Amino acid sequence: MKAPALLESVLHGAWRRKGLFSTLMLPLSWVVRAAVARKRLRYEKHPERIYHCPLPVAVVGNLYVGGTGKTPVTIALAQALRDRGWHPGIISRGYGADVGERARSGRGTLDPARYGDEPALIAQLTQAPVAVHPNRALAVKRLRRDYPEVDVIIADDGLQHLALGRDLEIAVQDGRGIGNGRVLPAGPLREPASRLKYVDFLITNLSAGQSGPAAVDSPARQLTMSLVPAKAVHLATGLALDWASWLREYGDGRVSAVAAIGQPQRFFSMLRAGGLDLAHAVALPDHHAYGTSPFSALPAHPILVTAKDAVKCMRFNDDRLWSVHVSPVFSDPEWIDLANDMLRMIARHKKAVAEQAPRD
Structure with missing residues (x-):
């Protein structure tokens, strides 16, 4: 195993329990928790800083740092919505790519060096238009400008990107669940596990024969995926x-x-x-x-x-x-039908609000 992969494996192993390393990291974890709380409070006090797209927006993300299976869920959702008559567009941060100041969009076969490996894969497999930029609002605007037929936005990652308003949240975890339940660096979570109480769907990605993690206290519709x-x-x-x-x-x-x-x-x-x-x-x-x-x-x-x-x-x-x-393979295949119905309702509501808005 290469050194970076070995280090990552050691960290994830340490984050499965509340051992010595995790306990020593707790003071830093408290700082991260406080920063996360301040960030959320800032947007709650200043909602005008949040960009709300006129189209319905679904965010697919996670709490656990690293890969949990978000991209397969994003691809499955995009394909399912297209089969149901939508014209989905996908936005992403474009991790690992040199995006630059302006958002970049494209579809079909994309250069991973310019778009990131995951956006390039999503574009290839879904044939849906993709836009990338760390500022997701800029990505949405570029996507709508270049592909006006898009009528629903799927954000690959971005659960913690509060500057983008969202109408549907899908959290993806794997068999590790929430690990030791602590926030970075004492644990593997980007924000407290209580955040899962506010998502709409919680999908647990399990390997063959793997048992699921402990149940999560959340009203979200919960299902497994393999x-x-x-x-x-x-x-x-x-x-x-x-x-x-x-x-x-x-x-x-x-x-x-x-x-x-x-x-x-x-x-x-x-x-x-x-x-x-x-x-x-x-x-x-x-x-x-x-x-x-x-x-x-x-x-x-x-x-x-x-x-x-x-x-x-x-x-x-x-x-x-x-x-x-x-x-x-989803344990509850009907979750996509429910997501589709929710997005349809949201689209109708946003259209009605736009029609009633005063015009200059």
Whole structure:
């Protein structure tokens, strides 16, 4: 395991309990909690600082630092809303990209260096327009200017970005739940766990055979999600095989896997549950830049990477590389219908308010 990935693993291990490290970090955690509270209070006292989009806005985010499975939920929501007649647009911070002062928008195949790996993946898989900027209001405005057909906004991440008004909140956690329940750096949470009382949906992303965390005290509609391999795409040729076909063709040989996501072991566990006996499993830090190929030391047999990593690995033209595309399986599939109904109601309300507003 690479040093940054090892350090991250050690930290997450420490955050599972209220041990010595966590206790020593408590004073700093109190400072973070106070800063979070002040920030929220500032927006409550000055609501005019919040940008409210005329379109319904759904935010997909988390409390736990690192990867919990937000992006698959964002993709699933965008695809489901499009199937129900919407024209969704997605905004993101564009983590890891050199965005610049102005928001940037695009659709289809996007350069991850300019948009970020997750926005590039979302654009590729949903074919929905995407806009990126740390200031989410600027991203929304750019998206609406460049793609006027958009009628619903999905924010990938941004639960803590209070400057953007939102109408629907979806929190995603994984089997770690809220960890030791403490805020950074004494624990893994960006803000107190009580924040989950105010979200609309709480989705717990579980690996195969993994039991869920302790129940959360929240009126949110709560459900679980598991990711399963749906297909594998050969990066050099674009050949796509459904997972069963890929297993029949390549699954009996030696296969390696490489992942640079928040929880790489979750990817490896999914592949093993999907029928593979991995010869090598290489974990890299989340959002790894892939400045040079990390595959040269691996044997000459198929190498599976996540779809998020694949958008940055195309340029290597390595014939061994296949990207694995996943499908989420929800314990409560009707949650998307409920979200759709809520967004429809919100859209009607916003339209009515706009029509009644005085005109100059």
